[in-house]
Amino acid sequence: MRSRHHQERHRLPRSRALGRLAALALTGGAVALSTAGPAAAGVVDPAPIAPHQLFVGQVNGVTVGAVIKVGCFGPVTPGETGHPMAGQTVDVMPDVAVPTPADAGYTGELADHINVGFGNAISAGPVVALRWYAVRVAIPTSLNLPCYGDGKVYFVPAPTSPSARNATVPVTYVSEGATPAP
Numbered sequence: 001m002r003s004r005h006h007q008e009r010h011r012l013p014r015s016r017a018l019g020r021l022a023a024l025a026l027t028g029g030a031v032a033l034s035t036a037g038p039a040a041a042g043v044v045d046p047a048p049i050a051p052h053q054l055f056v057g058q059v060n061g062v063t064v065g066a067v068i069k070v071g072c073f074g075p076v077t078p079g080e081t082g083h084p085m086a087g088q089t090v091d092v093m094p095d096v097a098v099p100t101p102a103d104a105g106y107t108g109e110l111a112d113h114i115n116v117g118f119g120n121a122i123s124a125g126p127v128v129a130l131r132w133y134a135v136r137v138a139i140p141t142s143l144n145l146p147c148y149g150d151g152k153v154y155f156v157p158a159p160t161s162p163s164a165r166n167a168t169v170p171v172t173y174v175s176e177g178a179t180p181a182p
Contacts, residue, residue, distance in 0.1 A: 046132045047094070049114060053107045054095030055133070057116070057155035057167040060088050063103065064170075068139065072147035072175040081144040085176055089136035090116045090128055092155055092167070108164030111157035118143060119152040129158075147175045 049055070059066035072082035092114050095104045105114075116128040116137075128137050145151075151171050157164040 046134050048132055049092065049107060049112060049130065051107050051109055051111055055092045055105050055107065055114070055155070055167060056095050056103065057105070057114075057153060057169045058091050058093060059139075059153050059169050059171055061091075061136070066153070066169050066171045067174050068145065068153075068171050069176045070145050070147050070173050071177065073177040076147045076175055080147045082147050082175070083141050084139045084143055084145055086138070086141050088139045090130070090139055090153065090155075091136040092130050092133055094133055103168050103170075104165075105155055105157060105167030106163065106165040107157045108161035110159045110161045111164055113158055114167075115156045115158045117154040117156060118145060119154060130155075146173045148173050 056063050059068065068088060069085040070082040071085050072080060092105075107114075112131070114130040116130060118139075128140065130137060149172070151173060153169045153171055155167040155169070157166070
C-alpha cells in the first residue's frame with residue numbers, strides 16, 4: 001500500500017510537481033548557502049592525486065605567510081638547528097584559487113603522489129608523501145631545521161615526468177623558547 005504523501009504527489013500534474021520540486025531545491029540550496037558561510041566555498045573533500053592536475057602546497061594550512069615553529073631552547077646562534085614542534089602539517093590542494101600562481105605545481109604525465117621536501121633541512125630526514133588532496137600530514141619532528149630565518153618547502157610530483165612542475169611555499173622558521181645569543 002502506498003503512503004498518502006506518495007498518492008498526493010502523483011495527483012499533481014507533472015509540470016506542477018516539477019515546479020514544486022525545483023522551488024524546494026532552490027529554497028534548500030539558498031538555506032544551505034546562507035548557513036554555510038564563505039568558508040564553504042573553499043571546502044575540498046579528500047581526493048586522490050593523479051596526473052594532469054594543477055596543485056598548490058600548504059604549510060600549516062596556508063600558502064602565503066607560512067611559519068614553521070622550531071624547538072630551539074636557550075641562546076641561539078646563526079646556523080643552529082632544532083626540531084620542528086609537533087602539531088604542524090603540510091598538505092596539497094587542487095589549484096582552484098591560487099594566491100601566487102608562480103608557486104603552483106603540476107603533476108605532469110605520471111604523478112600519483114607529492115613528495116614534500118624542506119629546502120633548509122640539515123638532516124636527511126624522512127620525506128613526507130602526500131597521496132590525497134586536502135589531507136594534512138604531520139611535519140616529521142625528527143627533521144633538523146634552522147632555528148630562525150627564511151626557507152622554502154618544496155612539493156615535488158612523483159613519479160616525475162618532463163611536464164611535472166614543483167610547487168613551493170616560502171616559510172619563516174621561528175624558534176620556540178629561544179633567546180638571542182649574547
